[in-house]
Amino acid sequence: MSDRKTLQTEKISGHSGASPGFGMQRDFEVCKLVDTTTCIGCKACEVACVEWNDMPFGATTFDNTYQTMPETRWNFWNLIKFNEHQREDGTIQWLMRKDQCMHCADPGCLAACPADGAIVKYTNGIVDFNQENCIGCEFCVSGCPFNIPRFNPGTKKVYKCTLCSDRVGQGLEPACIKACPTGCLKFGSKDDMKFIANERARQLKENFGMEKAGVYDPQSIGGTHVIYVLHDATDPERYGGLPKNPTIPWSYTVWKWLFKPVLGTFALFGAVGVLLHYVAVGPRRPQPEPPEKEAANGNGD
Amino acid sequence: MGTAIERFDEKARRTFDSIGRTEVYKGELLRHPVYTRVLHWMVALFFFLALFSGFGIYLPWLFRWFTPVFGGGPLSRQMHPWFGVGFVFFFFLQVLNWLAPMAWTTADTKWMRGIGKIVGGKEKLDPPDTGFFNAGQKVQFWEIVGGCLAYLITGIILWAGARSFGATAVAISYVLHDLSALVMLGGIFIHIYLSTIGEPGTFQAMTRGAVSEAWAWTFHPAWYKKVTGRDPRQAYEKARQQQSGTAPKQS
């Protein structure tokens, strides 16, 4: 991450033709690794996120949990989800998972977004919202399999974790990574993070008796640029609703990119059709058609 | 239809008639009272507002030039549902107003069978049992009724968003909403065409509220018969003979 080649446009939402800036420089994909087995739920990442992004503080209320708030907010993009899971032997497992945008390889928000350039996916894998182009339709919210984008009723626009594209673009790690005291958050190339994550999962299996340990990098959406090491990869749902097989609604893929323009064109055929009818068949006039200049007299009695 | 609603409609018509005016000149028939015309144009206004603000959301890369009209993308998005509400509201009143004449009859089925000839220009006169509305108009009316329901349901889901109804509901609604818009968009071209240059003499029905008797016996013979008590064919023949006696026939 030593150069400035890390923010390269790959595609942008709602845009036809070649995306501006595409393919100018070659690059690699970045990735954030969250090792839930070494996360201590200290919330340093939450604070770092709020501070770096200069978010206003919001009020919270006690909710019978250590979790700061039930879900992320437009001004709180990074939330550790605390879950008490009862194992089969009755003992309790206290799970902490840092919830934030997953930066999908196949981003559902981008697929759903109709606005020109409101959502950008960079070649390094970062999926970023460009609020100046956002129209606030919130389709991204329903396109996201992880329930991440949040609408700000004040600005009428949608916000989410940027993977600190502003920092990464300057060769820095995201703020949450920098703040993490235990190193359960790591940042680097996707290949490296996958390697570390798999090694860690192997270590958990071989040395710590966690036979179901594994890596969460869902292929149903082409993988993500935030990946997890889980104690039990067979049941990601227990970590505060991490979907096992996240998918993008078909309506945002098939419909939007194929039928929408095609059918839209068909509707315009309505205009063409009537025009052709006028030219070819001609209008139907009240009968009998009045003689020229005497039309008004034609129907007296 | 309950009597209470009928009374409401009638009262509305009376009230609007007492405010507005409809001049019916000699040789003309009253087509639409003030109330109907006001409703129509309110529906039309909100339809186009919703349509144009919707364009900006539907395909911004093609239609983003619409959005400045409404103050930009976010504001278009904010106002679009309200335009939709206006459209549905006024059209709902129109439905109440037109429920009776829009009822489907056997004559309509017959009319639909002969639609090819009419569209192809082979048949200059509509079938004699064509009433106040012909089957084509009724089809469009009921399509809009259905479309409005679809708009309303899917629109509310989209409006409240995935947090209230879930991502799947929004994703489905998104498609249905678009489809409904596309059907209506197609229909609006036909509607505008037929009510203007496609069938001259029609437009004034929604402006002044009156149409010529010739228009009436040509396109809505049964209605002509109903309001004048005269036979439309005879009236047509009489007019045709009068014309042919004084002037050369137009080609």
Next chain:
Amino acid sequence: MTNGWIDIKNTDMMLIMGGNPAENHPCGFKWAIEAKLHRNAKTIVVDPRLTRTAATADMYVQIRAGSDIAFLGGMINYAILNNRIAHDYLVNYTNAAFIIKDGFKLPEDGLYSGFDAEKKTYDKSTWNYEEGGDLTGKPVVPTPVSHPAGAAKPMAPAATPPPPALPPNTAFDLSLQHPRCVFQLMKKQYERYTPEMVERITGIPQNQFLKAADLFTSVRKDGDMKKVATIIYAVGWTQHSFGTQIIRTAAMLQLLMGNVGRAGGGVNALRGHSNIQGATDMAGIFDILPGYLKMPNPNDVDLATYLKRTTPTLSKPDPWDSFNYWSNTPKFAVSFLKAMYGPAATKDNDWAFHYLPKIDRNYSWVNIWNDMYEGKIKGLFAFGMNGVMIGPDSNKNIDALKKADWLVVCEIYPDETSEFWRAPGITADDQKKINTTVYRLPGAGFAEKDGTFVNSARWLQWKNVAVPPPGEARLDQEILATIFLKVRELYQKEGGKFPDPVLNAAFPYTNPYNPSLAEVAKEVNGKALADLTDPKTNVTIKAGQQLPGFAWLKDDGTTLSGNWLYCGSWTEAGALTQRRGTDDPSGLGIYQNWAWSWPMNRRVLYNRASCDGSGKPWDPQRRQVWWDEAKQSWVGNDVPDFKADSAPKDHMGPFIMNPEGVGRLFVPLGAMADGPFPEYYEPIESPIANPLHPRQSNNPVVKRYNTDLDKYGTVEQGFNVICTTYRLTEHYHYWTKNNPMNVQLVPEPFVEVPAELADRMGIRGGEKVKVTSARSHYIAKAMVTRRIRPMKIDGKETFQIGIPIHWGFRGIAEDEGKTAKTLANQLTPTVIDPNAYTPEFKGFLVKIEKA
């Protein structure tokens, strides 16, 4: 910490108990994670609650708050029974082979020999080594009954017996078979801590206890010495009426298993604030002077008497050697007096020893407030301390302040102490009756001043100013110096009873009204007052130069040092505390060139013990120090914490601060008030009678206070739930309740309640509960959780609840009306550990009901 934070990464096994490092030391906890990642280290967490530390552990064991000695004693028993001990280490590096005087009695009935029931103290003369040399293999000869000196013989009233002393030539049995050798006594002491007994006391099911004991002691399987285990604790151990003894038990277990002095081992106290270690080193406690020199008492009529009392003499088996580093006490003391009084301290006036205050009684924190409550103390300076909140028994402390004449509070926020008169329950009429004058001084936050922090790993790290103090806030040293100079001015003008110590105190700072902390730090390090030459190396230090280390300190007034332990931190080479070198050639995380660690930059204390008798590291992979035969010197990656030229054949003990030179499994004489071995006693408020000895349930030397406010609850009175207090990772004591970011993370106070108890009470999460102790009550919302389970204590179903301490009656949530404005420490009892005087904040009795 015997070791350091980074060193935890070298461990193979962690026992985390009485501490919650993941929550309260998250940055340091990274090293525990490193050990997991890179050494496959296992973690055992023993805690009343399933904490965030426990969430990452390989094994979590829920224990009854306060029963730690029973658990650790059971571990010692398990290790001995299963031979999971470090035999060579035990024989050579501890006092296991030393023979104890006849007449010493183990506490089968809860009392050691020599108890005076009336004074509630022990005559400790039998808690001593026997004199007599090597008894290995010799038959045990019963000693005459009259043998023990002192207590056993009735003394003539006029003659004061000489204070008992350690014998210079202790008797020992290297076979560890002598029935009075420390090892056999220890074995006998902890034989009683069977898994059944552990279960009855701690509530930990036997199979779970055995699993934990097996896992922890597995590092010493088959006597293999390569692996190392560490024990990590914090105030969960200290805040008991027997806190020091819990830590002793841990130290014994670690000595037994040969884990002390070694990379990845040790007994590691996690300090709860950034500079608690520094506060302790610099005499933050009433009974010590800087560098752990003992405070003089009224019997120390002159310096010689004081030094005789406080300078230990050798006590070891004759064939062995011992460094006995405290024998240098006179050098440290005189250098300290020179730093205090400068030219006014001369040989003729005993280096102004008579200027030093002499303590006539216990001035520990709880006693200060008790004295104030009883009207004996009239004024208080509270600097960086929210006295009302930190308790125990906050109501008593508030009432104490009402009786004071004046109170000076230096703080960065308006806190509960400076506004004690606004505490809930004090009416406007009551307020009119409070005559205490409160002065509030705006201090500076930590980022607004420079100076050093001393962390848990004993590193002195210099920090720079980040931002200037806002508004009218002043640096603390400026405030203190201004007050001092004003007081000195008054003494100068008005005389007074004894003005000399104030008038003659050395205050040699460039700007005395705002002394630079760099100048202070240099003074603490110390300098030569005359030209000094080391006869061995011929190195000379000129008068006025900074001293390179405490080996240079003299007792003839030619050196000055504010704290001998810090000597070497700011030398002629500059401030070593400001070093930021990141080279670590050994890979052990020693970082010799990062900041400076006392003593003399040694990172792991007693590191000689990391080698076997011949001076070779136990584990060749973790080479800290070793004996270099060619150089005839100890060398290594760390600085040897040892006499560098003492060859292994001399058999000098690695524990150089003890006169024995070895680690103390048995603590002789008066070092501990309540027993040479730790014995399990119940907390002062306990749901059961001690199953070991029901008639002596509590610590016999613990004093209860007897003002009208000091009440202690019992189960019979309905206080049947065990309560413990703690901090959260999201908050820092009583400060961050003023910071919107922290308040956003955890907005309001709560009480952690086991789900089963909540079901029984019919409450749900978020509903308000009232927790009542014999002293007061606390109201907050319930956090109903399955992370605390019901326990069987001595067969009785018992619940524990937990209360975070952070909220009071001033702060964001408080001002918004979100809290009941009660303080957690309104509940806690005024009772203290007899050795360290720490209050019992953990494990007291309450009842809980719907509010």
